[in-house]
Amino acid sequence: MTFIKSVQLTFIASSLSKQCKNIIKFNKNPSKNLFQLAIDGPAASGKSSTARIAAQRLKFEYIDSGAMYRAVTLAALRQNLSPLSLDDASKISQLAATSHIFIHTIFNPPPIAHTSSSKPSLPQTLVYLNGDDVTHDIRSPEITKNISGIASNPDVRRVLVEKQRAFANGIYDYEGDKLNTIRKSSKGVVMDGRDVGTVVLPNADLKIFVTAPARIRAIRRFKELQQSSTNKSLIDFNKVLEDLEKRDKNDYERKISPLKKADDAILLDTRDMSVMEQADKIIELVLERAKEKNIDL
Ligand SMILES: Nc1ncnc2c1ncn2[C@@H]1O[C@H](COP(=O)(O)OP(=O)(O)O)[C@@H](O)[C@H]1O
Ligand SMILES: Nc1ccn([C@H]2C[C@H](O)[C@@H](COP(=O)(O)OP(=O)(O)O)O2)c(=O)n1
Numbered sequence: 280m281t282f283i284k285s286v287q288l289t290f291i292a293s294s295l296s297k298q299c300k301n302i303i304k305f306n307k308n309p310s311k312n313l314f315q316l317a318i319d320g321p322a323a324s325g326k327s328s329t330a331r332i333a334a335q336r337l338k339f340e341y342i343d344s345g346a347m348y349r350a351v352t353l354a355a356l357r358q359n360l361s362p363l364s365l366d367d368a369s370k371i372s373q374l375a376a377t378s379h380i381f382i383h384t385i386f387n388p389p390p391i392a393h394t395s396s397s398k399p400s401l402p403q404t405l406v407y408l409n410g411d412d413v414t415h416d417i418r419s420p421e422i423t424k425n426i427s428g429i430a431s432n433p434d435v436r437r438v439l440v441e442k443q444r445a446f447a448n449g450i451y452d453y454e455g456d457k458l459n460t461i462r463k464s465s466k467g468v469v470m471d472g473r474d475v476g477t478v479v480l481p482n483a484d485l486k487i488f489v490t491a492p493a494r495i496r497a498i499r500r501f502k503e504l505q506q507s508s509t510n511k512s513l514i515d516f517n518k519v520l521e522d523l524e525k526r527d528k529n530d531y532e533r534k535i536s537p538l539k540k541a542d543d544a545i546l547l548d549t550r551d552m553s554v555m556e557q558a559d560k561i562i563e564l565v566l567e568r569a570k571e572k573n574i575d576l
Contacts, residue, residue, distance in 0.1 A: 313339075313340075313447070313448075313449060313465060313466065313467045313468045314339070314466060314467030314468070314484050314485075314565070314569060314574055314576060315447055315467065315468055315470075315480050315482070315483040315484050315485075316330075316333070316339065316467060316468070316469040316470070316483065316484065316485050316486075316487070316561075316565055317469075317470060317471075317475035317476040317479070317480050317483040317485070317486045317487070317541075317544075318330050318469065318470070318471040318472075318475065318486075318487045318488075318489060318561070319471065319472060319473055319474065319475050319476050319477070319486070319487075319488050319489070319538065319540070319541070319544065320471075320473075320488055320489035320490050320538075321490060321493075321496065321526075321527050321530060321531075321538060322496060322500065322523050322526050322527065322530070323491075323496035323497070323499045323500040323503075323523065324489040324490050324491050324496055324549060325489055325491070325499075325549045325552075325554060325557050326471040326472075326489050327343055327345075327404070327471055328401065328554050328557075328558075329489065329549075329554060329557040329558045329561055330343075330469045330470075330471045330561075331384060331401060331402040331404060332401065332402065332554070332555070332558035333469055333558050333561050333562050333565070334384065334386070334402065334469045335386045335387075335402050336558070336562055337466065337467060337469075337562060337565060337576060338464055338465060338466050338467075339465060339466060339467040339468055339469045340384075340446075340465050340467075340468045340469070341384045341402070341404065341468075341469050341470075341471075342382055342443065342446050342447070342468065342469075342470045342471075343382060343404055343406075343470075343471060343472075344439070344443050344470055344471065344472030344473075344475060344479065345471070345472050345473070346380075346382055346404065346406045346417060347380050347382070347439050347442065347443070348426055348429055348430050348435075348439065349406070349417035349418070349422050349426060350378065350380045350406055350408045350413060350417055351371070351374065351375045351378065351380075351429055351435055351439070352417070352422050352425050352426045352428075352429045353408060353413055353416055353417050353422055354374050354375075354378050354408055354409075355367070355371045355374060355425075355429065356421065356422070356425060358370075358374065360374070361428075362425045362426075362427075362428025362429045362432070363425075363428040368432055368434070369434065371429065371432060371435060372432060372434030372435045372437075372438060375434075375435045375438040375439060376438045378408060378409060379407070379408070379409050379410065380406070380407070380408060380442070381406070381407040381410075382404060382405070382406050382407075383404070383405045383406075383407070384402050384403065384404045384405075385402060385403045385404075385405065386402045387402075388400045388401075388402065388403045415507075418507075420522075423522065423526070424522070426526075427526060427529035427530075427533075430473075430529070430530075430533065431529070431533050431534070431535065433535050436535055436536055440474075440478060440479050440536075443470060443472075443475075443479045443480075444479060444480070446468070446470075447468050447470060447479070447480055466576050467484075467565075467576070473530055473536065473537075473538040474536035474537075474538070474539075476488070476540075476541035476543075476544045477536065477539055477541045478536045481541070484568055484569070484572065484574070485545075485564060485565055485568045486541050486543060486544035486545065487544060487545050487547055487561055487564065488540040488541070488544040488545070488546050488547065489547050489549055489557070490546065490547070490548055490549070491548060491549045491550040492550060493520065493523060493524055493527060494520065495550050496523060497516065497519050497520035497523045498516075500519050500523060501514065501516050501519045501520075504519065545564060547560060547561070
């Protein structure tokens with residue numbers, strides 16, 4: 280494992296330095312081998328909420344790989360580049376290589392004013408693009424509509440996968456900015472997305488594939504959109520379901536790195552589980568795996 284990781288590091292160092300010459304400064308001493316937990320699954324299956332809770336309880340870092348695709352989509356739209364245009368594809372991959380994407384999770388956010396103070400708030404993940412807080416902007420319907428074009432661009436994927444691996448391996452120093460910060464006390468990293476177990480971290484210590492039927496996932500996304508919207512009546516359940524099914528199709532059928540359960544991933548159907556039950560189950564699986572591998576968490 281150590282050997283594989285150091286080979287991976289050498290590869291990353293050489294190819295990243297070619298592509299992103301002026302952006303990344305390596306941490307010469309990636310401090311330790313972190314336990315790698317990969318969570319994949321379709322939209323609204325519960326990946327990120329579960330991953331954040333698990334990261335908080337296990338003292339792991341969390342990286343939302345989907346947020347990186349969302350940030351590149353936003354960067355492209357802000358420059359009037361079209362995610363589906365072949366003419367713009369190389370400009371967009373260049374943008375992916377040169378954009379500073381900083382993802383930061385606040386594990387103990389103060390309670391939100393209108394919630395009961397006895398109920399702790401869930402960890403919050405903030406996303407910055409070239410220094411701008413884009414946490415909310417990257418979740419807009421406009422970004423969600425355009426993201427499949429970005430996610431199927433092979434050069435964008437190559438650049439983002441390298442950034443994701445660099446993070447998981449503890450290489451995180453960027454000039455003037457940071458991809459993320461691995462705390463000295465971190466014992467591992469949890470990354471969620473579509474291809475984390477199959478492509479980004481094929482040697483992850485534990486892989487989970489989270490799923491639930493489309494209708495159940497659409498209900499969750501609908502409630503989430505209603506909560507964050509000022510005009511709830513504008514949110515139409517059938518449209519949410521239709522968009523989610525369309526994105527599922529794009530994710531599962533994409534030629535490069537399609538959404539797929541890795542052969543060695545554990546399937547977790549969350550249809551009858553609460554968020555906390557999902558997190559408890561995943562933590563239990565991590566602790567079991569760490570014990571099997573003699574890893575001290
Ligand atoms: N088991 C569950 N039961 C009910 N709601 C859930 C469950 N898992 C997640 N959710 C809610 O569904 C929405 C999408 O979850 P999220 O974790 O963001 O999914 P993903 O990262 O897979 O897209 C969130 O509002 C979350 O609180
Ligand atoms: N590892 C990843 C993560 C996300 N993507 C793409 C495909 C997804 O539809 C979009 C958005 O991902 P995100 O996890 O933010 O989406 P949801 O929260 O599940 O709606 O990004 C990807 O191609 N590879």
